[in-house]
Amino acid sequence: MTKRITFHPGTPIRIAILAMGGQGGGVLADWIVEMAERAGWWAQTSSVPGVAQRTGATVYYLELLPESAAHAAGRPPVLAMMPTPGDVDLVVAAELMEAGRAMQRGLVTPERTTLITSTHRSYAVAEKSAPGNGIADPNKVIDAGRAAAKRLLCFDLQQMAERAGSVISASLFGAIAGAKVLPFAREMFEETIRDGGVGVEASLRAFALGFEAAAQAPADFAPIDTSRPPPEVPERAASPHAQALLDAVKRDFPAGTQPMLVAGLRRLIDFQDIAYAAEYLRTLQTLRELDERSGGGAHDWALTRAAARYVAVAMSYDDVIRVADLKTRGSRFARVRDEVGAKPDQLLYTTEFMHPRFEEICGVLPAGLGRRLERSKAFGDFFRRHVEKGRRVRSGTLTGFLALYCAAGMRQFRRGTLRHQVETAHLRDWLARATRIAAADYALAVEVLECRRLIKGYSGTHDRGDKRFARLMEAADQLLGRADAAATLHRLRDAALADEEGHALDAQLAGLLRGPFTPPQETRRPGHVAA
Amino acid sequence: MKLVEADLGEHHISCDIGCHLFSILPPFNLGATTMGYGLGAASSAAFNVKGGRRAISVMGDGGFWHNGLASGIGNAVFNKYDGVIVIVDNFYASATGGQDILSSRADNPDRATNNPIEAAVRGVGVKWLRVIDRTYDVARLRDTLEEALTTPEPGPKVIIAQSECMLNKQRRVKPIFNKAVKAGERVIKERFGVDADVCSGDHACIRLSGCPSLTLKDSGDPLKEDPVAYVDASCVGCGNCGEVADAAVLCPSFYRADLLHNPTRRDRLLSRVRGAVIGFLQRRRAARLAGSAL
Numbered sequence: 001m002t003k004r005i006t007f008h009p010g011t012p013i014r015i016a017i018l019a020m021g022g023q024g025g026g027v028l029a030d031w032i033v034e035m036a037e038r039a040g041w042w043a044q045t046s047s048v049p050g051v052a053q054r055t056g057a058t059v060y061y062l063e064l065l066p067e068s069a070a071h072a073a074g075r076p077p078v079l080a081m082m083p084t085p086g087d088v089d090l091v092v093a094a095e096l097m098e099a100g101r102a103m104q105r106g107l108v109t110p111e112r113t114t115l116i117t118s119t120h121r122s123y124a125v126a127e128k129s130a131p132g133n134g135i136a137d138p139n140k141v142i143d144a145g146r147a148a149a150k151r152l153l154c155f156d157l158q159q160m161a162e163r164a165g166s167v168i169s170a171s172l173f174g175a176i177a178g179a180k181v182l183p184f185a186r187e188m189f190e191e192t193i194r195d196g197g198v199g200v201e202a203s204l205r206a207f208a209l210g211f212e213a214a215a216q217a218p219a220d221f222a223p224i225d226t227s228r229p230p231p232e233v234p235e236r237a238a239s240p241h242a243q244a245l246l247d248a249v250k251r252d253f254p255a256g257t258q259p260m261l262v263a264g265l266r267r268l269i270d271f272q273d274i275a276y277a278a279e280y281l282r283t284l285q286t287l288r289e290l291d292e293r294s295g296g297g298a299h300d301w302a303l304t305r306a307a308a309r310y311v312a313v314a315m316s317y318d319d320v321i322r323v324a325d326l327k328t329r330g331s332r333f334a335r336v337r338d339e340v341g342a343k344p345d346q347l348l349y350t351t352e353f354m355h356p357r358f359e360e361i362c363g364v365l366p367a368g369l370g371r372r373l374e375r376s377k378a379f380g381d382f383f384r385r386h387v388e389k390g391r392r393v394r395s396g397t398l399t400g401f402l403a404l405y406c407a408a409g410m411r412q413f414r415r416g417t418l419r420h421q422v423e424t425a426h427l428r429d430w431l432a433r434a435t436r437i438a439a440a441d442y443a444l445a446v447e448v449l450e451c452r453r454l455i456k457g458y459s460g461t462h463d464r465g466d467k468r469f470a471r472l473m474e475a476a477d478q479l480l481g482r483a484d485a486a487a488t489l490h491r492l493r494d495a496a497l498a499d500e501e502g503h504a505l506d507a508q509l510a511g512l513l514r515g516p517f518t519p520p521q522e523t524r525r526p527g528h529v530a531a
Numbered sequence: 532m533k534l535v536e537a538d539l540g541e542h543h544i545s546c547d548i549g550c551h552l553f554s555i556l557p558p559f560n561l562g563a564t565t566m567g568y569g570l571g572a573a574s575s576a577a578f579n580v581k582g583g584r585r586a587i588s589v590m591g592d593g594g595f596w597h598n599g600l601a602s603g604i605g606n607a608v609f610n611k612y613d614g615v616i617v618i619v620d621n622f623y624a625s626a627t628g629g630q631d632i633l634s635s636r637a638d639n640p641d642r643a644t645n646n647p648i649e650a651a652v653r654g655v656g657v658k659w660l661r662v663i664d665r666t667y668d669v670a671r672l673r674d675t676l677e678e679a680l681t682t683p684e685p686g687p688k689v690i691i692a693q694s695e696c697m698l699n700k701q702r703r704v705k706p707i708f709n710k711a712v713k714a715g716e717r718v719i720k721e722r723f724g725v726d727a728d729v730c731s732g733d734h735a736c737i738r739l740s741g742c743p744s745l746t747l748k749d750s751g752d753p754l755k756e757d758p759v760a761y762v763d764a765s766c767v768g769c770g771n772c773g774e775v776a777d778a779a780v781l782c783p784s785f786y787r788a789d790l791l792h793n794p795t796r797r798d799r800l801l802s803r804v805r806g807a808v809i810g811f812l813q814r815r816r817a818a819r820l821a822g823s824a825l
Contacts, residue, residue, distance in 0.1 A: 022765075123747055129558045129738045133757045135747065231753045234825070242825040263753040266825050274823045313754050318731065323783050326728050330813035340722050340788045347791040347802050353773040354783045390670065390777040395786075401809050408816075453756060456731035458782040465733070497757075500738055 010073065012042075012065040013182065016083040017172075018102050019094035020057050020122060021050065024169030027196075028092070029060040031173055035184055035192040036064045044079040057098055059083065064182075083107050090181050091149075093117035094168050097124065099154075100141040108148040114181045115149035116214070118157035118168060119224060132453070132497030139223045146220070153179055154221055155213045164205035174210025179217070186211065230259040231266075241274050248281055253288060254297075257304045264312030271316040272414060280315055283431070284308060294438045294445070302446045303438065307431075310452035314430070317423045318458060320356055320364050321414055324407035327352055327395055349396035352404075356391075357459055358383045363419030364410060370418030433473060443486035447493070448476050454496055468496045468505060475509065488512055532561050532587070533739055534673045534779055539680055543578055543586040547571035547594045550626045550696075551619055558738045562589075569594030572603025572616045572687075579612045585680050585688075586614040592648060593624035596633050600651055607687035608656040615679040615688045619666075620648050625696035629703075636695075652689055659688045666694035667770050670778035697769040712792045720790040721768035725760045730784040732757035739775045760784065 015032065019025025029045040036043035042065040049058045063079040070077050085106030091113055093099035099117035102108055108115050119138065127134045145152045157171040164170070170193070176182060177189040189211075193203045233250075237243040242265070249261045261284065268277040284307060288296075291303040316322070326332060333350075342348045358380055362370040373379050394400040414420055430452065438445035451472045455465040472492055479485035491508060498504040532554075536542065546552045546565040555562040566574035571590040578586040590599045595618055603616060623637070624630045631637060635644040649662055659682065661675050672692060679688035711718045727748070732755060737745055744766040747758040762772065773785040791798060 125557045125737075125741065128745075128747055129734055131733050131735070133732075134734075135758065228749070228753065238824040239822055241823045246825060260753065262825065267752075267754055269823050269825055270820065277825075309754055318729070323729055326726060327783075327786075328813070328816075330810070330817055332726065332728075333809075333813070336724060336786065336788055339724055340790055342790055345794075347794045347798055349789045349791070351787040351789070352783060353777045353785045353787070355777050355780045356783075357780060396805060396809070398805055398808060401805075401812075405812055456757075457733040457735065458731070459780045461731070461733045461735050461781060500735065 010069050012063040012069075012077070012079060013090070014080075014083065014088045015062040015064070015090045015092065016088050016102065016107050017060040017062070017092045017094070018057055018098040019060070019169075020098070023094045024167045025058055025060050025094060027167075028169040028172055029062055031169075031189075031192050031196070032062055032064070032176075032182075034195070035188050038192070039184060039188065040067045041065060042067065042070055042077055042079065046081040048082070057101065085109070086111075088113055090176070091115045092172055092176060094157075094172060095120065095122050096138050096141050096154075097121065097136070099145055103141075103144055103148045108145070110148060110150055113149050114151045114153070114179060115145050116153045116172070116175050116179060116181075117145065118172070119154050120156050120158035129500075130498060131500055132494075138226070142221065142223065151179075152221070153214055153217050155217075157210055157213075160209040160213065161206045164202055164209055166199060166202040166206035168206075170203040170206035171210035174207035174212075175214040176210075177207070178211035178214025180215075231263040233258045233262050242269065242277075245274070245277055245281055248285075252285060253304065254301045257288075257301050257308055260305055260308035264308050267312050267316050271322065272411060276315070276415075280312060283311055287311075287431070287435075290435055290438055294442045296442070299442060299446075303434075303442065303449065306446050306449040307434075310449050311427070311431070314423065314427050314452055314455075317419065318462075319414070319417070319419050320360055320407055321410050323354075324404040325411065328401060328404045328408055333396075349394060352393045352395055352400075354391045354393055355459070356388070358388055360419075360459070361387075363422070364407075364417050366413070366416050367418045367421045374418070430473070433476065437476065437480055441480060441485055444476060444480060444489060447486045447489040448473070451476075451489070451493055454493065464500075464502075468502065471505070471509070472496065532676065533559060534669070534775075535676045535680070536561075538677060540584065542584050542680070543575065545571050545575040545586065545588045547588075547590045547599075548626075549591040549594065549619070551589055551591065553741075558741050569597040569599035570602060572599060572607055572612075572614075575614055576606055576610065576612060578614060579610055581613075587617065587676075587680075588614060589617045589619065591624075591626075592618065592620045592622075592634055593627075593630075593632055595648060595651075600655065604652055604657060604687065604689065605655045611685060612687045613685060615676070615690065617676075618648055618652070618689065618691045620691050620693045621696040622693075623696075623699070625699050629696070629699045648691055652691070657689050658686055659684050660691070661689075662691045662693065664693050666692040667774055669771070669774040673778055697767045701767045715793050717795055717798070718792050720792065721770070722762070722766050722788050722790065723768060723770060723772055724762050724766075724786050724788055725784045726786065727751060727759045727761070729782070730759040731755075731782065732759045733782075734760060735779070735781050736760055736772055736776050736785070739779055739781075740772050742769075742772055745772055 017025050017029055026047065033043040033045050043062065045060060045062045047058055047060045061081065061083045065077050086109045088107045089112055091102045091108050093102055096117060096119050099115060121138065123135060127136055142154055145154065153175060157175060158168050160171040161168045173189060177186050190204060190207065193207060194200055237246045245265055249258055253261060264280060265277045268280050287307045288304045291301055296303050336350055337348055340348065362374040365373065393404060395404055434445045434448045437448055451469055454469045455462065457465060472489065475492055476489055479488055491512065492505065495504040495508040544562045546554065546562040547570065548565065548568040552565055564574055569590065571588040571594065575586040575588040590603055607616065620634060623635045624632055631639050631642055631644055633644065633646045634648045637644055649660065652660055663672055663675060666672060675690055679690060682688065708718060727750060732750060737760060744763050746761055746763055748761040750759045770787060773787055776782055776785045
C-alpha cells in the first residue's frame with residue numbers, strides 16, 4: 001500500500017514522536033530535522049520530557065514546512081511547539097503502549113494520521129507487579145490503532161534494531177522512509193545517518209530492516225499471537241528407560257492431552273526419577289478414567305489436561321534439593337555466561353542469594369525427625385537466632401559448589417523427607433476434592449484443578465499462596481450445586497492473582513459468595529428505625 | 532520501608548524533592564506529603580504529638596544543605612521532635628546531575644567539600660544518630676529503621692544512609708572501567724540475574740524493588756503459566772534486587788554474576804582447577820539425567 005498522503009497546502013507537516021528515555025527519540029527527531037533542512041525546508045523540533053533518568057515517556061514534536069510555502073506567504077513561518085489533537089500527520093511510537101497513549105491524547109485521527117508503532121513492549125509497573133500474569137493484551141492497542149489512524153503500520157522494530165546491533169531510533173527512521181509518508185527519498189534518509197557519524201553501519205542496517213518492513217507492509221496486520229506453543233510429543237523417547245512412559249501416554253490418553261503429559265513427565269524425571277514420573281502417570285490414568293466417566297470427551301478432556309499440568313507442578317515442589325540442583329547444573333552455568341555475554345577468555349563467578357528458613361531445613365530432614373524438630377520451640381528459636389540468615393553462596397568455588405552439589409544429591413532421600421510427606425498429603429486432599437466434585441459438576445472440578453496455580457514461590461510467598469488456595473477450596477465446596485459455580489471459582493482465582501494483599505479476593509468472596517448464596521436477612525426489631 | 536511497614540504498619544512519611552520521591556508511585560505507594568526542597572523534616576514537624584506511630588521524613592543531601600539542617604534537624608532538636616528523619620547521602624546532588632555540595636566526596640579545588648553530614652547533625656545536638664555506609668544493605672537499613680521507630684529514647688532519630696547514586700556512578704565509572712579493561716588490568720564487572728527455572732513467577736521481588744531493569748519474560752516452561760522475572764541488559768549492578776529477595780526472604784532465584792576481565796595467571800589456574808572438579812561432577816550428573824530423559 002503506497003497511497004500518497006497529501007498535506008494541507010501551506011501548512012507544515014506535523015510529526016509527533018513518542019519514546020521512552022534511552023530509546024533515542026531525540027536522535028530520531030534530530031535526524032528528521034537535519035534531513036528536512038538539507039532539502040531546504042523549515043524544520044523545528046521540541047520535546048516535552050518525561051520524568052527521571054530512565055523512566056517517563058517523552059513527546060517530541062516536529063513541524064516541517066517547504067521553503068516554497070514560506071516564500072508564497074511572503075514571511076518566515078511560525079512553527080508550533082506542541083502537537084494538538086486532530087492536527088498531526090504522522091505519529092511515531094517507539095513502544096506499543098506509547099501508541100496507545102498517543103491515541104488517548106487524541107493525536108491519532110482517521111482523517112490525516114499515519115501511525116507507525118513498534119509492537120514490542122516495556123512492561124509497566126502495574127503489569128509487572130501482579131502476582132499472576134498482569135501483561136496487558138497488545139491486540140487491544142492494535143485494534144484501536146486500526147480504528148483511530150488513517151493508516152497503521154506496526155511491527156517489532158526493537159527486534160529489528162537488536163538484530164542489526166543498533167537502537168530503535170534507526171529502525172523507526174527506516175520505517176518512516178519505507179512508509180513513504182515524508183516527501184524525501186531513501187537516499188536522503190541514509191545520507192543523514194551517515195553524516196551523523198556515530199555507529200553508522202549498524203544504524204544503516206537497522207534502517208534497511210525498518211524500511212523493508214514498512215515498504216512491504218500489508219494493508220492489515222494480523223493480531224499478535226500471544227498463545228504459548230504446546231510442547232511437542234516426540235516420536236521416540238531420548239532414552240530407552242523413558243520409552244515405556246511415552247508409549248503409555250500415546251496408548252492410553254487422548255491426543256489433545258499428550259503434549260502436557262510429556263511436559264509433566266519430563267519435569268518429574270528431571271525432578272526425581274523414572275519411577276516418580278511413572279507414579280505421576282498412574283495418577284493421571286486414574287484421573288483420565290474419572291474424566292471419561294464424567295463425560296470429559298465432550299469437554300475436550302479439560303479435566304485431564306488441567307491435571308496433566310498441575311499434578312506435575314504439585315509433585316515437583318520447590319524444595320532446597322531442587323533449588324540446589326538447578327543452581328549447580330552445567331547447563332545453568334552456560335546459560336548465565338550467555339546471559340551476561342561473557343567472552344571465552346573472561347572468568348565468571350556467580351553468587352547465589354539464599355535464605356533457607358527453619359521450615360525449609362526441617363522439610364529436607366527425614367519426616368519423623370523433621371516433624372519433631374519443627375515442633376520443638378527451643379530448637380526453632382535457637383536455629384532462627386543463630387543459623388537462619390541470608391547466605392551468599394559462591395557457586396563457582398569448590399566449597400560453595402560442593403555444598404550445593406551435596407544438597408542436590410539428597411534427591412535420593414527425597415521421598416523420605418518431611419516436605420514430601422506434607423506435599424503428598426496436600427496432593428491427595430486436592431485430588432480427592434476434584435474427584436468428588438467431578439461427579440456432580442465437571443467444569444467446577446476443572447477449576448478446582450486449575451486453582452493449583454496459586455501455590456508457587458518460596459517462604460512467605462508460598463505460605464500466602466497456600467492460604468489462598470485453601471480459601472478457594474472451601475469456596476468450591478460451598479459453590480457446589482450452583483449453576484454458575486465454575487465461572488465464579490474462575491473469577492475468584494483471577495482475583496486471588498490480582499494483588500498481593502488479597503483485597504480483590506476478599507471483595508469477590510464477600511460479594512459473590514455470600515451475596516446470592518445467603519441473602520442478607522433483614523431483621524427488623526420492633527421499635528427499630530431504619531436510618 | 533515497605534518491609535518495615537509490613538512489620539510495624541503504615542506510617543506518615545513526608546518526602547523531599549528528588550528521585551526518592553518516586554516512592555509515592557507504584558509499586559511502593561510510600562509517602563504522604565512533599566512540600567519543597569529540603570523540607571521533608573520541616574513538613575512533618577506538625578506531627579510532633581504523642582501517637583502510636585512515629586512519622587518518618589526523608590531528606591536528600593542537597594536539600595539538607597539547602598535548608599534542611601536548620602528547618603528540619605535544628606527545628607526537630609529544638610522542639611524535642613520524636614520522629615525519624617532519614618538523610619539520603621548519595622555523595623552529591625544526584626537528581627540534577629551530580630553537582631558538588633558541602634558533603635561531596637570529590638576533591639574540588641574551588642570548593643570546600645568532604646564536610647560530613649554526620650558532624651553537622653551532631654553539631655546541632657542530635658543524640659540518636661545512625662550512619663549506614665551501604666544503603667543497599669537492605670536488611671540492615673530495615674533493622675535500623677525499625678529500631679528508630681521503636682526506641683524509647685526521646686528526641687529526633689536521624690539515620691544517614693550513604694551510597695553513591697548508581698546511575699551517576701555508572702556514568703563516572705564506565706569510562707574508567709573500559710580504560711582499565713583496555714589496559715589489561717584485572718577488573719570485575721558485576722551484574723544481576725534471575726534463574727528462570729527457579730523463579731516461580733509471583734513477582735514479589737518486583738513489588739518490593741521497583742527497578743526498571745527488573746522486568747518479565749515468558750517462563751519458557753509449558754508448565755509455568757505466569758511470566759518469570761528477568762533482569763535485562765540495562766542492569767547497573769546495584770544489587771538491590773538480590774538484597775531485597777534476601778531481606779524479605781522471598782526466593783533463591785537471584786544471582787550476582789561477577790565477570791572477571793583480564794584474569795591473572797593465578798586466576799586462570801584456580802579457575803582451571805575449579806572447572807575440572809565442577810565440570811566432572813556436572814557431567815556425571817548430566818549423564819545420569821540423560822540416561823532417563825524423555
